[in-house]
Each structure stands twice: as structure tokens, then as C-alpha cells.
Amino acid sequence: MSQEHKIHKPKPISGFPEWLPEYRAVELQWMDKIRKVFESYGFCSIETPSVEEIDALTAKGGETEKEIYTLHRLQAEIDSSHSPDFRTTDPRLALHFDLTVPLARYVAQHFNGLVFPFKRYQMQRVWRGERPQKGRFREFTQCDIDVINLDALPLHFDAEMPAIIWEVLKGLPGMETEKFLIRINNRKLLVGYLNAIGVTDENFLTDIMRAIDKKEKISPTDFSYLIVNACKKYSPRNDDAISDLIEKIKALINIKCSAPDELEEALEGLVFERNDLYEVGKKELVFVLSALAHAPPGEIIADLSIVRGLDYYTGTVYETVFLDNPDYGSICSGGRYDDLASQYINRKLPGVGISIGFSRLFAYLLEKGALPVGQKSPAHILMILPSEERRGKAAQTAQDLRERGYNVELYHAAKKVSDQLKYASRKSIPYVWFPPFEDGKPHEVKNMANGEQTQADPGKWEIPK
Amino acid sequence: MSQEHKIHKPKPISGFPEWLPEYRAVELQWMDKIRKVFESYGFCSIETPSVEEIDALTAKGGETEKEIYTLHRLQAEIDSSHSPDFRTTDPRLALHFDLTVPLARYVAQHFNGLVFPFKRYQMQRVWRGERPQKGRFREFTQCDIDVINLDALPLHFDAEMPAIIWEVLKGLPGMETEKFLIRINNRKLLVGYLNAIGVTDENFLTDIMRAIDKKEKISPTDFSYLIVNACKKYSPRNDDAISDLIEKIKALINIKCSAPDELEEALEGLVFERNDLYEVGKKELVFVLSALAHAPPGEIIADLSIVRGLDYYTGTVYETVFLDNPDYGSICSGGRYDDLASQYINRKLPGVGISIGFSRLFAYLLEKGALPVGQKSPAHILMILPSEERRGKAAQTAQDLRERGYNVELYHAAKKVSDQLKYASRKSIPYVWFPPFEDGKPHEVKNMANGEQTQADPGKWEIPK
Numbered sequence: 001m002s003q004e005h006k007i008h009k010p011k012p013i014s015g016f017p018e019w020l021p022e023y024r025a026v027e028l029q030w031m032d033k034i035r036k037v038f039e040s041y042g043f044c045s046i047e048t049p050s051v052e053e054i055d056a057l058t059a060k061g062g063e064t065e066k067e068i069y070t071l072h073r074l075q076a077e078i079d080s081s082h083s084p085d086f087r088t089t090d091p092r093l094a095l096h097f098d099l100t101v102p103l104a105r106y107v108a109q110h111f112n113g114l115v116f117p118f119k120r121y122q123m124q125r126v127w128r129g130e131r132p133q134k135g136r137f138r139e140f141t142q143c144d145i146d147v148i149n150l151d152a153l154p155l156h157f158d159a160e161m162p163a164i165i166w167e168v169l170k171g172l173p174g175m176e177t178e179k180f181l182i183r184i185n186n187r188k189l190l191v192g193y194l195n196a197i198g199v200t201d202e203n204f205l206t207d208i209m210r211a212i213d214k215k216e217k218i219s220p221t222d223f224s225y226l227i228v229n230a231c232k233k234y235s236p237r238n239d240d241a242i243s244d245l246i247e248k249i250k251a252l253i254n255i256k257c258s259a260p261d262e263l264e265e266a267l268e269g270l271v272f273e274r275n276d277l278y279e280v281g282k283k284e285l286v287f288v289l290s291a292l293a294h295a296p297p298g299e300i301i302a303d304l305s306i307v308r309g310l311d312y313y314t315g316t317v318y319e320t321v322f323l324d325n326p327d328y329g330s331i332c333s334g335g336r337y338d339d340l341a342s343q344y345i346n347r348k349l350p351g352v353g354i355s356i357g358f359s360r361l362f363a364y365l366l367e368k369g370a371l372p373v374g375q376k377s378p379a380h381i382l383m384i385l386p387s388e389e390r391r392g393k394a395a396q397t398a399q400d401l402r403e404r405g406y407n408v409e410l411y412h413a414a415k416k417v418s419d420q421l422k423y424a425s426r427k428s429i430p431y432v433w434f435p436p437f438e439d440g441k442p443h444e445v446k447n448m449a450n451g452e453q454t455q456a457d458p459g460k461w462e463i464p465k
Numbered sequence: 466m467s468q469e470h471k472i473h474k475p476k477p478i479s480g481f482p483e484w485l486p487e488y489r490a491v492e493l494q495w496m497d498k499i500r501k502v503f504e505s506y507g508f509c510s511i512e513t514p515s516v517e518e519i520d521a522l523t524a525k526g527g528e529t530e531k532e533i534y535t536l537h538r539l540q541a542e543i544d545s546s547h548s549p550d551f552r553t554t555d556p557r558l559a560l561h562f563d564l565t566v567p568l569a570r571y572v573a574q575h576f577n578g579l580v581f582p583f584k585r586y587q588m589q590r591v592w593r594g595e596r597p598q599k600g601r602f603r604e605f606t607q608c609d610i611d612v613i614n615l616d617a618l619p620l621h622f623d624a625e626m627p628a629i630i631w632e633v634l635k636g637l638p639g640m641e642t643e644k645f646l647i648r649i650n651n652r653k654l655l656v657g658y659l660n661a662i663g664v665t666d667e668n669f670l671t672d673i674m675r676a677i678d679k680k681e682k683i684s685p686t687d688f689s690y691l692i693v694n695a696c697k698k699y700s701p702r703n704d705d706a707i708s709d710l711i712e713k714i715k716a717l718i719n720i721k722c723s724a725p726d727e728l729e730e731a732l733e734g735l736v737f738e739r740n741d742l743y744e745v746g747k748k749e750l751v752f753v754l755s756a757l758a759h760a761p762p763g764e765i766i767a768d769l770s771i772v773r774g775l776d777y778y779t780g781t782v783y784e785t786v787f788l789d790n791p792d793y794g795s796i797c798s799g800g801r802y803d804d805l806a807s808q809y810i811n812r813k814l815p816g817v818g819i820s821i822g823f824s825r826l827f828a829y830l831l832e833k834g835a836l837p838v839g840q841k842s843p844a845h846i847l848m849i850l851p852s853e854e855r856r857g858k859a860a861q862t863a864q865d866l867r868e869r870g871y872n873v874e875l876y877h878a879a880k881k882v883s884d885q886l887k888y889a890s891r892k893s894i895p896y897v898w899f900p901p902f903e904d905g906k907p908h909e910v911k912n913m914a915n916g917e918q919t920q921a922d923p924g925k926w927e928i929p930k
Contacts, residue, residue: 010521010574010809013556016514018571020578021585024510040867042844042874042894045489049481049604050515050590054539056475068539073594074519074559075532091478094539106483109475113485115841115891117877120486125515129538139514154877156856344475376580379507391621402505409507412582412619426580429507 015130015138017363022376022428027362030172031123034143034356037168038121041160043145046120048102050127051093056105059343067129070094095127099144100340100353107148108344117149117157123358135328135360146353148340153350155284158316158336159291161354162300165320165332168356174371175361179323180331182295183256183303186285186316187335190252190304192278193270197248204234212253213307216326248272253305260290263302281315288316314338318354322364331361375428379409380463381445382424386437387414394435397443400458401433408433424448431463480595480603482828487841487893492827495637496588499608499821502633503586506625508610511585513567515592516558521570524808532594534560560592564609565777565805565818572613573809582614582622588823600793600825611818613805618815620749623781623801624756626819627765630785630797633821639836640826644788645796647760648721648768651750651781652800655717655769657743658735662713669699677718678772681791713737718770725755728767749780779803783819787829796826840893844874845928846910847889851902852879859900862908865923866898873898889913896928 012018019027035045057068071093096102099122107118123143132138145164147157162182169175190212191205199208207230215223227246231237237245255266267282285302292300308317313335320332334354341349365371383398385391391414398408409429411420424432425448433456434444445456447464477483484492500510522533536558561567564587572583588608597603610629612622627647634640655677656670664673672695680688692711696702702710720731732747750767757765773782778800785797799819806814830836848863850856856879863873874894876885889897890913898921899909910921912929 006808007811008808010570012574013514013516013518013558016516018511018513020575021509021511024512027512028510039843040872042842042847042872044486044840044842045493046483046486047489047492048483049478050592051478051481051604053478058539069536070539071534071560072537073532074523074535075594093478095536105475109477110485115888119842119874127515129540139516149877156877343471343473346472375509377507377509377584378504382507407505407507409584412614412621423580 015132015136017137017139017359019366020376022373023366023371025374025378026173026371030358030362033171033173034123034168034358035121037164037171038143038145041119041145041164043119043121046106046122047124048096048099048106048122050095050125052096052102052105054092054094057094057096057101059101068094068097069127069129097128098126099124099142099355100146103144103146103148103353104341105344107349108341111345111347117147117153119145119147121145135357135363137359137363140357140359143356143358144334144353146351148349148351151348151350153336153352155287156291157352158284159288161334161352162288162292162318163295165318165354165356166295166300169320169332172361174365178365178370180299180320181323181326182300182318182320182332183306184285184288184300184316184318185302185304185306186281186288187307187313188277188315189281189285190307192275192281193252193272194249196272196275196278197245198235199245201234204230207234208249209307210309212249212305213309215253215305255304256301258289258295258297258299258301260286260293263289284315308333308335311335312337316352325364328364329360330357331364332356375430377409377427377429378407379427379429380406381408381431381433382420382427382429383408383410383433384417384420384435385411385414386435390435390437397433397435397458401461404459406463421446421448433458480597480601482602482604482824484831485841487838488831488836490839490841490843491638491836495823495827498636498638499588499633499823500586502629502636503608503610506584506610506629508584508586511571511587512589513561513564513571513587515560515590517561517567517570519557519559522559522561522566524566533562534592534594536560562593563591564589564607564820565611568609568611568613568818569806570809572814573806576810576812582612582618584610584612586610600828602824602828605822605824608821608823609799609818611816613814613816616813616815618801618817620752621756622817623749624753626799626817627753627757627783628760630783630819630821631760631765634785634797637826639830643830643835645764645785646788646791647765647783647785647797648771649750649753649765649781649783650767650769650771651746651753652772652778653742653780654746654750655772657740657746658717658737659714661737661740661743662710663700664710666699669695672699673714674772675774677714677770678774680718680770720769721766723754723762723764723766725751725758728754746780753781773798773800776800777802781817790829793829794825795822796829797821840895842874842892842894843872844892844894845871846873846896846898847885847892847894848873848875848898849882849885849900850876850879851900855900855902862898862900862923866926869924871928886911886913898923 051071054070121144125139125141127139129138130136147153162184166182169180194205194208199205211223211226224246228242231242251270257263257266264286289302306317306319315336317335318333319330321330322328332354336352338350339348340351381401383394385394395410398410401408421432430448432446432448436443442455443458444453445461446453516536519535590604590606592604594603595601612618627649631647634645659670659673664670676688676691689711693707696707716735722728722731729751754767771782771784780801782800783798784795786795787793797819801817803815804813805816846866848859850859860875863875866873886897895913897911897913901908907920908923909918910926911918
């Protein structure tokens with residue numbers, strides 16, 4: 001092959017992250033930890049295809065927001081002179097943008113093969129064609145847990161979700177010292193309150209909820225402006241009445257507290273006419289908060305401003321932010337829905353779930369330099385190759401150590417020992433094993449951290465504690 | 466919500482498999498086992514994005530064969546009245562169809578961050594828009610290992626690859642009793658031989674290699690027909706000469722043996738004028754076979770008919786089939802390439818790799834009923850909920866057992882004990898824990914397999930061996 005051929009140095013594709021091996025190793029530790037905690041609570045693993053039929057993805061109407069990627073066969077494009085085949089006999093497919101829509105389809109499709117309450121976890125990539133920015137990727141991994149039941153689902157699960165997530169986040173290597181905040185609210189309480197203060201029209205309600213959802217990202221003036229506009233459109237009233245409405249909304253959404261009695265007291269202070277929806281929501285939120293009372297103060301709170309955008313939640317909602325960087329966005333969110341799969345099945349399937357924004361979380365710690373980045377290789381031991389003649393014996397020693405549970409790389413060429421040591425050091429392999437360089441001599445092992453070299457028996461040696 | 470709304474029972478999408486939790490549990494065990502073996506040889510994990518730029522995927526010219534899926538944003542389709550945006554400023558993206566093309570790009574892009582020989586494993590989904598059939602999916606998982614080095618790569622790695630694969634396949638739950646055959650050949654030997662018997666023209670060679678590649682799937686008549694046609698097109702000769710050519714090709718490709726000396730003897734018997742390429746290839750193949758002599762006889766063989774289609778291999782090639790069902794196709798294949806990333810980097814990067822067709826292998830055992838399908842839940846223990854009043858205590862016992870490494874599901878409602886036991890049985894949870902139903906009583910645990918129920922201490926109890 002010519003040495004003069006053209007070279008195209010590849011560039012990263014914006015929004016599609018990938019990591020060097022030493023970071024990937026931490027990512028794997030994270031994955032293992034998350035899986036372990038999920039399974040310790042009895043959640044089973046499932047995976048669904050990366051694609052769904054477009055109709056399934058757009059059924060709930062969020063397609064514009066989620067920026068769905070559709071799939072086309074390149075060959076079909078070529079066959080039809082560069083115009084893609086929208087109308088083949090195959091269904092139109094697109095990459096899923098979350099793991100909840102696929103779960104709904106999965107539960108309906110495999111209904112008879114599942115035992116309810118169905119508790120599943122799912123750790124997969126999802127795709128959104130958004131403009132990439134800090135913490136927002138086009139391809140990213142989510143780790144979801146959901147519990148789905150027939151007809152009714154006990155409220156205890158609403159409290160179990162943040163408890164599990166708290167245990168996960170605290171246990172991730174590098175996250176030990178990060179302070180985060182799990183914020184919980186209840187849509188019934190919020191909607192009941194808004195109804196009570198005059199926000200009854202469906203479109204009006206949507207606009208007000210959307211304004212509340214945006215409140216943290218916009219100025220107080222802009223917030224008021226959104227409320228004024230919503231009033232103009234759906235429920236005209238005079239300036240005083242608008243000011244009053246804004247004050248009443250603020251009175252609710254400014255409530256943030258971690259103790260259940262504190263929450264009850266704050267809610268007592270609100271002046272409005274109670275209704276059933278509000279009372280149910282309040283009871284649920286107090287229940288969830290009480291069940292989480294064992295968490296360290298201030299890490300799990302009721303925050304009455306949490307809405308979770310336009311999603312399908314109907315009760316409890318969750319959102320999680322870094323305490324010292326709340327603007328980075330939610331690293332973990334979810335909530336309760338009344339009926340997961342109503343478009344597929346004539347059976348009520350209420351559920352509650354929560355999703356870790358794995359890639360966002362990981363990227364944050366990576367950029368901050370907070371990940372415990374370690375080895376470029378999973379090897380515990382580099383086996384020195386003394387000479388080509390002794391390759392068979394060195395390979396056998398490596399195999400013996402592997403059978404005892406160690407990861408062992410046999411050096412690939414009979415180079416100078418100093419070269420082989422340098423390789424171990426560059427790959428940060430912690431131990432170097434010297435098999436006998438001639439018959440009758442003992443094995444030795446070198447601890448690369450402190451340079452100590454000692455005799456060792458491959459059938460007995462253990463990594464020093 | 467109306468109970469009378471329209472129901473669309475979802476159907477599976479052809480070529481995009483998904484499994485019930487009890488099968489997924491086995492899939493996870495497989496993944497863990499594969500990863501463990503790969504890491505035990507010092508291979509590090511990487512993952513690449515699911516997409517590459519289309520130009521990168523089609524650079525080697527295999528796009529027609531591989532049926533690439535391209536990506537489009539649904540919103541862009543809608544914006545431009547249902548015609549997709551081919552010419553945005555973003556690069557055109559497509560889903561990768563294997564893990565080797567992404568590896569080439571990865572190695573070039575992160576060249577300075579890697580230590581060579583770079584030994585990586587990669588277990589990811591890939592996509593091909595082919596017509597689905599038995600063992601052929603549109604979305605499937607591959608598990609690849611490759612070693613890449615600068616300038617030159619020792620031949621020992623060519624022997625290490627099938628040894629690792631053999632260890633992996635033997636260790637997968639359900640595969641213990643399956644007989645498979647790893648078949649090895651060498652492209653240099655094959656091409657050298659074909660050159661020597663008169664197949665020198667590049668296109669002629671390609672057609673002959675393609676015919677050999679197909680030989681097992683077609684009749685002897687059709688095989689001869691392909692050779693005759695290739696001769697007509699590129700190297701006309703009389704009928705006798707064609708017959709002679711066919712005989713000579715058959716003489717080589719019928720050689721199949723597991724012992725290196727047997728192989729050498731068989732090759733000695735071939736009548737043709739030796740050339741350097743052939744001699745190098747022969748030496749390499751004998752070397753690899755010798756290094757694998759410890760495998761059980763007949764499970765790893767030299768098979769001189771193996772070509773590996775139109776792929777980029779330049780030396781050793783591998784293919785693996787089920788002994789009792791070779792027509793199912795290769796479940797594991799790969800080979801050596803001279804230069805992985807020549808289009809990206811002005812440095813020679815030879816490598817050797819092998820890829821397990823994970824989904825194909827898994828689907829085969831699943832369909833055969835050979836998978837050790839177990840629990841619908843990862844829980845070791847179902848914790849009985851005696852009453853709502855005792856929920857806190859039951860939850861605490863569950864948490865104590867989790868901290869000791871057990872997966873524990875707390876039953877969700879204070880139903881009759883018989884209902885709770887039935888649930889454990891339906892989810893095939895092996896142990897049921899009875900926390901005290903009143904203060905001062907002991908804990909008890911029931912072994913669901915034999916019905917035995919005994920007193921137990923949550924701080925000490927172990928699953929009986």
C-alpha cells in the first residue's frame with residue numbers, strides 16, 4: 001500500500017461521547033454498582049430494541065421536543081436515487097428517546113409472561129437529536145427503574161424510588177463527596193392548589209405549569225410575564241387579580257423543606273379553599289417524605305416548584321440536582337403515572353419510576369476531574385516473557401494465575417526486562433510477575449507501587465491487602 | 466380516561482429481538498462471563514458511539530453488503546414537508562454495522578492516549594438492514610477482542626485469539642454440552658496457492674475466493690459453474706485446463722486437520738510450484754495450529770476452505786460453527802489485518818481480532834431450549850410483610866440482609882401469607898423470609914425448593930451450599 005495515500009484525521013462527532021480505556025473502566029464500575037443496588041431490591045433486568053415504530057414513539061405527542069432520529073436503509077436511498085424509502089412494507093422505525101415508552105410497549109406485548117408487580121431495571125442508550133451542550137448529548141445512557149402493577153400500586157414504592165437512587169448515587173466511585181439534592185413534589189397537590197386559586201381551564205393550567213417548570217431558569221420578571229400572558233390568553237383578569245395569582249403561585253412553589261411536619265406547617269399557612277385533589281396530593285407527599293426521614297437532612301426535600309415539564313406524571317415527581325451546580329440540570333428524575341400502557345391494553349397499569357441520567361452524571365464528574373481514574377488495563381499482573389524458549393512456561397504460569405481469579409497479561413515479546421517493566425508502568429498494571437529465567441529458580445513478583453520484589457508461588461500468591 | 470378508547474396490541478418488530486426477564490438474566494450471565502475471560506487476558510473495555518459518519522462506514526466499500534441504516538431527524542423531515550434533510554451542516558450519520566470500523570477510527574482519533582499493543586474488548590449492539598432470518602437479526606450484539614500494535618504484531622496473538630474464544634464458549638451457561646468447531650485458515654497460504662496455479666489477475670482472484678467462500682452452501686455443480694464463469698470472464702482456458710484448475714482448488718480446500726504434522730503432510734501432497742507468499746502463510750498456519758495443540762482433538766482445526774468473504778483480512782482467518790448444525794452460520798469469526806487505520810493515520814497498525822456473534826449464539830440456544838433459564842427476579846429472598854404496622858421492621862431486616870450481599874424484595878402489601886408465598890413461587894425466588902409477626906418471636910426462613918422452614922438470624926444466615 002502506498003505511504004503517500006491521503007489521510008483524514010478523524011474528529012469527534014458532536015453529542016456522541018466516547019472515553020479512553022481508563023475512563024471507561026470507571027464507567028464499568030459505575031454500571032456494576034448501579035446494577036448491584038437495583039438487583040438488591042429485586043428489580044430484574046430487561047433490554048428492549050434501540051428502535052420502536054415511529055407511531056409508538058410519537059403517541060404521547062412529545063416528538064417535537066424529543067427530536068427523534070428516524071432510520072432509513074442507505075441501500076434504499078441509493079436504489080431510489082437518493083430519496084429514502086418512506087413507504088416500504090416495513091414499519092417506519094426510529095431510535096427510542098427514553099426507556100419509558102419502550103417499557104410501556106414491552107409490558108403490553110409480554111403481558112402474559114410477566115409477574116406483577118413487575119419491577120424492572122433497564123440500562124441502555126437513548127438518542128435525541130438536540131443541539132449538544134454541557135451535559136446534553138445526542139446519544140446517552142439512562143439507568144431506569146420502574147415498578148408497574150395491575151389496577152393499583154402501593155404508595156410505598158414512591159418512597160422506595162428515591163431511597164434506592166440515594167443509595168446508588170452515594171455509592172458511585174467519585175460521588176462520595178458530591179452533594180446532591182433529591183427534590184420531590186406531587187402533581188395532585190400542585191394541580192389541586194392551582195385549581196383552587198382559579199386555574200381550572202386545561203390550557204391555562206398547562207401554561208401555568210410550564211411557567212413554574214421554567215421558573216428557576218428565568219428572571220422573576222420573565223416568570224410574571226409568562227403568567228400574565230397565560231391569563232390574557234385563557235383567563236383574562238385585572239392587574240390586581242393577576243398580581244394576586246402570581247403571589248399565590250409563589251407562596252406554594254417557594255415551599256422547600258425536608259421534615260414532614262415542617263411541610264405540613266408550611267402548607268397550613270397557605271390561604272385558599274382546599275379541595276380533594278389537593279388533599280390527596282398533600283397526604284401522598286407527606287407520606288413519601290416521612291418514609292424518607294432517615295436520609296441525611298437536606299439531601300431529600302419536598303420542593304413544591306417541581307413539575308417535570310410536559311411528561312405524563314400524575315402524582316409524585318422527582319428531580320435531582322448537584323447542590324453546588326443546580327443549573328447543570330437534573331441528573332435523576334421520574335415520577336408516578338396512573339396508566340402506563342393505555343394505548344396498548346385494556347387494563348389499568350399504574351407505575352412509578354425513576355431514571356438516572358448516567359452520561360450526564362458521568363460527564364460532570366469527568367470534567368470536574370472527580371473520577372477515580374485508574375488503570376488503562378484490567379490486568380492485575382503483567383507476566384514477564386523471559387525468552388522465546390520459555391514462552392510456554394510463562395504462558396502456563398499466566399493461565400494458572402487466571403484460574404485463581406487474576407487478570408494476567410503475558411508480555412508479547414522477549415524484550416529487555418526494563419522495556420517490559422516500562423510497559424507495565426505505562427498501562428499502570430500493579431504487579432509484575434517474573435517466572436523463572438532458568439530451571440530450578442523461583443518465581444518472583446514485583447509490587448510496582450513500592451518497588452518491592454519478593455519470591456512467590458503462583459499457586460498461593462495473593463494480592464497484599 | 467375512557468375505558469372505550471382504541472387498543473393497538475403491539476407486535477414484535479422483525480429482526481429486533483427482545484427477551485423476557487428470565488432469559489435476559491441468562492444473557493447477563495453470558496455477558497459477565499465473556500467480560501471476565503476477556504479481562505483475565507488483559508483486554509480493556511471500550512465503547513464507541515452507535516453512529517459513525519457515513520463516509521467512515523463506507524470507506525472500505527462494503528456498504529451494499531452490510532445494509533447500513535442512516536439517521537435522520539424526524540423534526541427536519543416535518544420541517545421540510547416530509548423530505549429528510551440530507552444537506553444540513555451536520556455530518557451524515559449512520560449506525561455502525563460492526564465494531565472493527567469504529568475501532569479503526571477510535572485508535573486513530575485517540576492514538577496518543579493509548580498504549581500499544583492496544584488490547585481492547587468491545588461488547589455492543591450493531592445494526593444491519595438485512596432481511597431477518599434464523600440467526601440473522603437487524604439489531605444484534607457482538608463481543609469483539611482485538612490486539613493492535615505499531616509496525617508489527619507477534620504471531621502468538623493469532624493463536625491466543627481462538628484459545629480465548631474457546632475458553633469463553635466452553636464457559637457459557639448452556640454451552641457446556643454443545644460441540645462447536647473453530648476453523649482456521651491463512652489468506653497468504655490460500656492466495657499464494659491460487660497464484661501458483663494460475664489465478665493471478667486481481668478480479669479473477671476475487672471471483673475464485675468468493676466461489677470458495679460459498680462452496681459449503683452450494684452444490685458441487687454450482688461451484689464448478691462459478692469457477693467456469695470466472696475463467697470465462699478473466700482468464701479463458703480450455704475445458705481440460707478448467708477441470709484441472711477446479712481439481713487443484715478442491716485439492717487444497719478439502720484439507721481439514723487438527724494436528725500440525727498432519728497439516729504439513731497434507732500440504733506436502735499438493736502438486737504445484739511453491740512461492741514465498743504460500744510458504745509464509747503455511748508457516749503461520751502451522752505455527753498457530755501448533756500453539757493450539759492443547760485443545761481437545763477436533764474442536765480447533767485448520768480448514769483450508771475458510772475465506773471470510775470480502776473482509777479486509779490478510780493472514781490468519783477464523784470461523785466457528787456448531788458441529789451438529791454448521792448451516793446455522795458462523796457464531797464467531799475474525800482474522801488478522803495488516804493495517805487497521807490506513808485511511809486515518811500514517812503509521813502501520815497491524816492487528817488481529819475475533820468477534821463473537823453473541824445474539825446469534827444466544828438465539829440458537831434459546832430456540833433449542835438449551836439455556837439454563839432460571840428466575841424471573843434476581844431476588845434471593847422475598848421478605849414477608851406481616852402487617853402494615855410491622856413494615857418498618859420488615860424493611861429494616863431486608864436492608865440488613867442487602868448489606869450482607871443478598872438481593873431482597875420486600876413484599877408490597879400486607880396480604881395473606883399464602884398470597885405472598887405464591888408470589889415468591891411465581892417469581893421463582895428461592896427463599897422466603899418471615900420476620901417476627903409479633904415482638905419477641907424469632908425470624909424464620911423457608912427454602913422454597915424443599916419447603917423446609919427454620920429459625921434464622923438476619924445477621925448470620927447464609928444460603929445453604
